[in-house]
Amino acid sequence: MRKMPVAAPTITSLFTHRDYLRLFTAQVSALFGTGLTTVALGLLAYELAGADAAAVLGTALTIKMMVYVTVAPIVAAYAHRFPRRLFLVGLNTIRAGVVLALPFIDQIWQIYVLIAVLQTASAAFTPTYQAVIPDILPDERDYTRALSAAQLAATMETLLSPMLAAAALSVISFHWLFVGTAVGFAISAVLVITTRIPDVGAITEGTFRDRIAVGMRIFAATPRLRGLLGLNLVVAAAGSVIMVNTVNYVRDTLGGTQSGVAMLLAANGFGTLIIALSLPRVIDRLGARPVMVAGAATLVVGLGSAVALSIADAGEWRWGAAVAVWAVVGAGTAAVLTPTGQVLRRSSQPADRPALFAAQFSLSHLAWLITYPIAGWLTTAAGFTTTWVTLAVIAGAGITVALRTWPRHDPAELTHLHEVGTIDPARLADAVRVAERLYQHTHEFVIDAEHRRWPTRAAGQPAMVG
Template sequence: MITSLFTNRDYLRLFIAQVSSLFGTGLTTVALGLLSYELAGADAAAVLGTALTIKMFVYVTVAPIVAAYADRFPRRRFLVGLNLVRAAVVLALPFIDQIWQIYVLIPVLQTASAAYTPTYQAIIPDILPDEREYTRALSAAQLAATMETLLSPMLAAAVLTLISFHWLFVGTAIGFAVSAVLVIATRIPNARSATADTFRDRIAVGMRIFAATPRLRGLLGLNLVVAAAGSVIMVNTVNYVRDTLGGTQSGVAMLLSANGFGTMLVALSLPRFLDRLGARPVMLAGGATLIVGLGGAVALSATDAGDWRWGAAIAVWAVVGAGTAAVLTPTGQVLRRSSQPADRPALFAAQFSLSHLAWLLTYPIAGWLTAAGLTTTWMTLAVIAGIGITVAVRMWPRHDPAEITHLHEAGTIDPARLADADRVGDRLYRHTHVYVIDAEHRRWPTQGAREHALVA
């Protein structure tokens, strides 16, 4: 159970600090959308799209570098400093009055955020040296990141019904300050020295597992679907409510609440379906739901008048939330199933970078293409989502057993690993076990190779 980790007080403090930082980043994104509209009006989508594109570029470039060299920093002071930098930036955001100032502050904020997560992840194995506890901590980190993505819009919507969006920045700064205090109170051991080829290995291992594992190639397609639909919510909600529907800040809060409600409803009911159906049908159904939601958004954007649009928009935003939850909630399970415990940090880091690459593609489309109209923008994103789900269906085989029968040639693997294998020739062994890509299994067995192994 993940909750058993919380008996370790140092881990509990660090985990709460991470959750506080994640939700702070998510709330800042929502508040930034409203600030962009205040400064740019109808051009807010382009401003927000640019700001979020900067965010994703920083995440894709900075996070892997910091992950490789996190062991060289005085980590407690580094994390505290990152939280204080983020608190200072978000406190400055309500006072800016020029669009260019957003483009100056956002890279600073997101560089600090991109550096925080891999540093946190590098600390966890030092606090939880037991391999099983560390594996559960990885799952908890994935769960926290997923729940932030799912719940931040809903939390922001609840706050916006009571106060102006400017106060979201103040609340976020308080969250970062709390995170800094919790880090100060945590006993963080000195970093263990890393080998010279750590950077190359950490980048290569996760990417190699992704490239060689069919279900993970399918996950890449689903990442693209989530990013395409999510960009509509994160970038275009403010403009759609204010300019198309003629609503106010409370209208923005209402659509974000609908998105969060759809997310929460599916996330809470999903475990029973996952146990019975498995990840693939649930996640593909989520991807299909997102495409339905995008189709509904396109239809709405082509309609010029009618109060019924509010109800329809609430339904569409809820459908997108439901689809997002159906894809993201099982992701950690798929990653764990596809890797050895020793390779999981590299695989989780690869998913972090690759999923953000998808957003790096869709954010600028959602922001910059709005000059051609929301219908054109959302149709383009729907096409991208269609490509993503096509990749997922084709790459992730319907028959995806955990155990695979395959052949090993003598001398290519540690003999101790073949203790339960059957010898089927002078140099061949037939082996059946849970199959993942690792140092001794570098390629996924083709269907022909599996049939040959069974015949042998």
């Protein structure tokens, strides 16, 4: 009898998994709350600083990135000591409390203090949450769909939150949007506490310095992850235009209203949505690298188009052109970010995965730490054109790094050598002895305690990695 092919899992089939469904819903709830804050924070900065709002936003977001870069690795080193479910619930509670205070501030410095507290909690929450998903969805295809679903959720938030904000702003003050954020975090906390989340089992041994450095070491030694660093820079360069410059561009250049700010952000989300819906099958067919490189190229094109838009003569057509540019940036962002979790999972052992996710969290936000001040402070000093040209150059450098460091041929299994005494003998059960103290074998290769260097062929011979 002919064997029937097994149908590939779909995104909707994941929702039959009770714990994943609750975590996904918790993510959506928190994302929509965060999306409302994105709109409200820009308007709050404009209310307090007027034409200098870009500098205020740039500073606030720079503080956010500094927190992300420093806090996430520390959390990864200590997170195994806490029950992950209660840890995530506590962080959501802190975030809800902070955003409830934002409507009552009347000084710019207060924005900076509250953003620092809020983002410290977020810097602890996000990599912990990301590391949970592979543990509850061990099947590779399920996890791929979960990555796409996560990007789709982020996309829907990017699209719908500004639209909801635009509708709300027609009848209420933007200060009430912060209340919506707090509600989102509260709902997320309730869903997480009712979810079965496994605590971390075996962890990478060593001192605090060892645990905090393991993710960075894996990044430094893995070619595809070095390429990911370049792609992070491209995303940050283009995303900074959206996050920092939208409010001033709409209000001061296009002459738009608060609702106009929300609608242009929604256009960015719409571009992300279109790509996110089509990515799972494309990634299955082409792999992560071509999709992510194409996304980075799209972002460079988007930045070039923004530069052209900034030097164009005034006219009603600029609204339509701006919508198109913001949508292109959203599309490129989705193509780069959606496969990132799959690349991280492919590049690590389960015990090292939390540290690697935390390293990506910190390193990606280090890129934003570079681009946010440029988007904020340079815009205030020199205008949109100079700023966007600078960011386009940075994005071009990022994609060049990715192309040079992430090889086209990137197989999962690699042939390599081990010297006797550098690896557990049980790991060499399938190995072939090729010299008195050398064994050769082939398997899915990642950097870990027994594979500290990436194999490179010299004169056609596999490298020793032990």
